[in-house]
Amino acid sequence: DGGITQSPKYLFRKEGQNVTLSCEQNLNHDAMYWYRQDPGQGLRLIYYSQIVNDFQKGDIAEGYSVSREKKESFPLTVTSAQKNPTAFYLCASSPGDRGYYEQYFGPGTRLTVT
Amino acid sequence: AQSVTQPDIHITVSEGASLELRCNYSYGATPYLFWYVQSPGQGLQLLLKYFSGDTLVQGIKGFEAEFKRSQSSFNLRKPSVHWSDAAEYFCAVGPFRGGYNKLIFGAGTRLAVHP
Numbered sequence: 138d139g140g141i142t143q144s145p146k147y148l149f150r151k152e153g154q155n156v157t158l159s160c161e162q163n164l165n166h167d168a169m170y171w172y173r174q175d176p177g178q179g180l181r182l183i184y185y186s187q188i189v190n191d192f193q194k195g196d197i198a199e200g201y202s203v204s205r206e207k208k209e210s211f212p213l214t215v216t217s218a219q220k221n222p223t224a225f226y227l228c229a230s231s232p233g234d235r236g237y238y239e240q241y242f243g244p245g246t247r248l249t250v251t
Numbered sequence: 252a253q254s255v256t257q258p259d260i261h262i263t264v265s266e267g268a269s270l271e272l273r274c275n276y277s278y279g280a281t282p283y284l285f286w287y288v289q290s291p292g293q294g295l296q297l298l299l300k301y302f303s304g305d306t307l308v309q310g311i312k313g314f315e316a317e318f319k320r321s322q323s324s325f326n327l328r329k330p331s332v333h334w335s336d337a338a339e340y341f342c343a344v345g346p347f348r349g350g351y352n353k354l355i356f357g358a359g360t361r362l363a364v365h366p
Contacts, residue, residue: 141294177260179341179358180295195353227294238283238302238346240354242294 141243160228167233169211257357272327274342285343
């Protein structure tokens, strides 16, 4: 089955540690996205990537980093510089073709930093 | 600036009752509009989308939405709600010129269904 995989589902880290969240898709989509979700705030875009080896900052990129070395993978690193990292993180992808804009979402990773 | 407003944070309906979730947007061009649903602790699932053409669009799970340009609205409706419809619903608008298919999401409406 085609889809988006995020692992792990739950992640716990100590303050001051970097942590990397995995996102893999086998939909052959060009574009991939990372969102952060906090209660009552909807989804906020962290980073997005249209093609391999290219990515752009979203609205809340500070304290995060990404890489896009392969079309199917778009890992997100939450660094120690992120002041409030505890949140639900969602990865999404879209075909990227003109006129085809809906995004497909993974199941999410809940990160808790103490 | 582009934005999406979902005026209702929480809505409670009885099972079998009709439902309407409101969505208003601010966008400088012809919008592409989406409704997504999220069950607790899960990712988002696309319910329906509007790109052009007929302003009344049908989606999955018996949902429909109507695009009204004059009111900048894209309200989601269902004639008879089932207990399994309890979830959070997000309206989204896009894309943006040079924005790599970026979408802007509303803050969401949480739906509770009473038996």
